[in-house]
Amino acid sequence: METTTLNVGGMTCGGCVGSVTRVLQSSPGVTAAEVSLDRGEAKITFDPAVTSPAALRKAIEAAGFTAG
Numbered sequence: 766m767e768t769t770t771l772n773v774g775g776m777t778c779g780g781c782v783g784s785v786t787r788v789l790q791s792s793p794g795v796t797a798a799e800v801s802l803d804r805g806e807a808k809i810t811f812d813p814a815v816t817s818p819a820a821l822r823k824a825i826e827a828a829g830f831t832a833g
């Protein structure tokens with residue numbers, strides 16, 4: 766497993782945190798996702814054989830947020 770931290774933009778409330786968390790946790794290869802509204806970050810543990818930080822950024826962006 767690998768861990769990455771992505772900057773997530775566009776989150777304004779707990780509902781946004783819930784949305785980003787759900788999107789990440791339902792993405793293939795993700796074993797844990799911890800999203801912080803205060804820091805605007807998502808800490809993600811994933812299987813690098815299945816997914817990648819680039820794919821995770823795309824999933825966040827498809828949900829209407831920005832990721833970098």
Ligand SMILES: [Cu+2]
Binds near residue numbers: 777778782
């Ligand atoms: Cu919100």
